[in-house]
Amino acid sequence: MTGHSHSHPSSSETTAFRVGFQGEIGAYSEEALAALYPGATMVAYTSFEVAFEALTSGDVDRAVLPIENSLFGSVHQNYDLLLEHDLIIVGQVQLRIRHQLMAPAGAMLDSIERVFSHPQAIGQCRDFLRSTLSGADVQPTYDTAGAAKKVAQEAIPTQAAIASKAAAAEYGLTILASDIESNHANYTRFLALARPDSDPNQALHPDAMDTGEFRTSLVYTQRENVPGGLFKSLAVFALRDIDLLKIESRPLVGSPGQYVFYLDLSGHQDDEPVRNAVDHLQEIAARVRVLGSFRSGRIVG
Amino acid sequence: MTGHSHSHPSSSETTAFRVGFQGEIGAYSEEALAALYPGATMVAYTSFEVAFEALTSGDVDRAVLPIENSLFGSVHQNYDLLLEHDLIIVGQVQLRIRHQLMAPAGAMLDSIERVFSHPQAIGQCRDFLRSTLSGADVQPTYDTAGAAKKVAQEAIPTQAAIASKAAAAEYGLTILASDIESNHANYTRFLALARPDSDPNQALHPDAMDTGEFRTSLVYTQRENVPGGLFKSLAVFALRDIDLLKIESRPLVGSPGQYVFYLDLSGHQDDEPVRNAVDHLQEIAARVRVLGSFRSGRIVG
Numbered sequence: 001m002t003g004h005s006h007s008h009p010s011s012s013e014t015t016a017f018r019v020g021f022q023g024e025i026g027a028y029s030e031e032a033l034a035a036l037y038p039g040a041t042m043v044a045y046t047s048f049e050v051a052f053e054a055l056t057s058g059d060v061d062r063a064v065l066p067i068e069n070s071l072f073g074s075v076h077q078n079y080d081l082l083l084e085h086d087l088i089i090v091g092q093v094q095l096r097i098r099h100q101l102m103a104p105a106g107a108m109l110d111s112i113e114r115v116f117s118h119p120q121a122i123g124q125c126r127d128f129l130r131s132t133l134s135g136a137d138v139q140p141t142y143d144t145a146g147a148a149k150k151v152a153q154e155a156i157p158t159q160a161a162i163a164s165k166a167a168a169a170e171y172g173l174t175i176l177a178s179d180i181e182s183n184h185a186n187y188t189r190f191l192a193l194a195r196p197d198s199d200p201n202q203a204l205h206p207d208a209m210d211t212g213e214f215r216t217s218l219v220y221t222q223r224e225n226v227p228g229g230l231f232k233s234l235a236v237f238a239l240r241d242i243d244l245l246k247i248e249s250r251p252l253v254g255s256p257g258q259y260v261f262y263l264d265l266s267g268h269q270d271d272e273p274v275r276n277a278v279d280h281l282q283e284i285a286a287r288v289r290v291l292g293s294f295r296s297g298r299i300v301g
Numbered sequence: 302m303t304g305h306s307h308s309h310p311s312s313s314e315t316t317a318f319r320v321g322f323q324g325e326i327g328a329y330s331e332e333a334l335a336a337l338y339p340g341a342t343m344v345a346y347t348s349f350e351v352a353f354e355a356l357t358s359g360d361v362d363r364a365v366l367p368i369e370n371s372l373f374g375s376v377h378q379n380y381d382l383l384l385e386h387d388l389i390i391v392g393q394v395q396l397r398i399r400h401q402l403m404a405p406a407g408a409m410l411d412s413i414e415r416v417f418s419h420p421q422a423i424g425q426c427r428d429f430l431r432s433t434l435s436g437a438d439v440q441p442t443y444d445t446a447g448a449a450k451k452v453a454q455e456a457i458p459t460q461a462a463i464a465s466k467a468a469a470a471e472y473g474l475t476i477l478a479s480d481i482e483s484n485h486a487n488y489t490r491f492l493a494l495a496r497p498d499s500d501p502n503q504a505l506h507p508d509a510m511d512t513g514e515f516r517t518s519l520v521y522t523q524r525e526n527v528p529g530g531l532f533k534s535l536a537v538f539a540l541r542d543i544d545l546l547k548i549e550s551r552p553l554v555g556s557p558g559q560y561v562f563y564l565d566l567s568g569h570q571d572d573e574p575v576r577n578a579v580d581h582l583q584e585i586a587a588r589v590r591v592l593g594s595f596r597s598g599r600i601v602g
Contacts, residue, residue, distance in 0.1 A: 075374070250371070
């Protein structure tokens with residue numbers, strides 16, 4: 001249960017505020033964490049489950065976890081874990097995913113013979129690999145930060161990794177080519193999670209408190225055999241001119257024909273129209289849970 | 302562009318019908334392919350993009366690709382590729398993902414010291430690993446079939462992999478423990494794709510032709526600044542008592558406030574109410590594309 005902790009290099013003071021994330025040090029999640037909680041002590045966990053358990057038990061004060069990627073969609077596992085734990089969303093940040101080619105100091109771009117990275121990152125950098133490194137042998141690894149770590153440890157100047165800027169900094173690698181992804185519209189939305197008794201704004205970067213409109217996330221399950229149930233449930237928002245920012249259905253496992261819906265709407269859960277709409281939704285739905293209200297925040301990276 | 306081809310072991314006849322999939326031989330996709338096109342020549346591609354290109358150019362007759370997993374959500378990349386290519390959906394199958402612990406012949410469960418698999422599969426088999434193999438060293442690999450291949454090639458009796466039954470068969474490994482995943486509700490929905498001029502039923506397994514209701518998939522983009530646009534677009538189906546089976550919104554990159562919607566509905570695109578609803582949707586939406594009508598088919602695996 002104990003994560004691997006790591007003080008953020010930009011923080012000189014000693015702080016007791018601990019924030020969990022999933023992955024290795026140098027992973028993209030670490031960049032999102034730093035944007036939301038600058039100066040916090042970062043605690044790395046090997047899986048989302050363990051990060052949720054650590055936050056629930058008080059081992060960390062917050063957790064920062066990915067919920068949606070513009071190319072790969074929602075991280076359903078984290079929605080499931082949100083439903084299984086009594087936690088709230090207190091902030092969000094969107095991170096642009098930029099891939100860097102990195103190698104040990106002294107390496108040169110035209111001498112690279114072997115490249116390591118996660119298969120998704122390799123796919124995203126396909127055009128660069130074909131044009132600039134067409135002769136190189138490309139080796140898949142299980143994560144981008146792990147590829148950077150390996151290249152740093154082996155210190156062979158003909159070997160490079162594709163990973164984040166944070167990974168290059170963490171493992172002391174030199175960036176040989178920047179932003180080498182073919183599709184630059186690759187964003188991951190991260191949520192800041194807290195226990196329900198927390199001050200939502202504690203230690204949060206001002207931009208996550210003040211920037212953008214309020215957004216409310218909720219999850220609901222339809223009652224069985226309500227014809228047009230989805231349409232009726234959306235009517236409670238449309239009738240009050242509340243904009244929807246996200247909607248996604250998932251079949252409820254074991255209950256054919258029943259669905260769970262994830263909905264993000266514009267506004268705060270304490271606004272009167274939103275409060276009325278949620279009350280109205282409870283008349284129609286089997287189960288409604290408001291996950292939190294938070295500012296839409298910045299795009300970083 | 303040329304994929305790695307592979308005759309299905311259960312097929313004794315020589316057939317010219319070629320079906321592409323993504324991944325290594327022994328991957329879960331291969332099981333879905335065999336359920337939809339028994340006896341076809343399977344052609345493995347390293348990425349979804351290459352599989353789409355191969356189908357479009359005529360290198361294969363069909364492609365079978367994942368579109369949605371019950372734990373991890375939609376495979377947005379394949380939705381994007383569907384929009385970029387002129388292809389149609391002609392069938393689907395749901396595959397239950399079951400993980401097997403496998404090792405070289407002669408290995409015994411209580412002698413296993415090291416286990417290789419993809420991090421997602423490792424996470425899903427966490428309870429088994431903690432209880433039965435608590436002393437083993439667990440090593441992540443970039444895919445499950447690759448883990449099986451490695452364990453087979455190295456042939457060390459203390460090493461095991463977590464992968465599919467098909468991988469055990471392909472690499473001649475013995476299954477030491479079956480269905481070791483903690484959550485058995487892990488299904489992936491695969492689509493069969495064809496060029497638009499194809500006979501949709503050619504070579505398709507009868508269960509994919511006859512089993513279940515018809516389902517129609519479509520994608521549409523909202524017009525800018527239509528208040529309550531989502532609600533209105535769903536009204537075209539609700540007003541005609543057409544059930545929705547899936548709805549998912551994605552922000553349109555570069556157009557803040559605009560969304561693209563993926564919708565699955567009950568019925569065939571040639572049914573009169575569905576035809577009328579799609580015509581009506583075209584009055585409201587900026588762009589509508591019907592991706593295909595097909596039976597909901599079986600659950601296999």
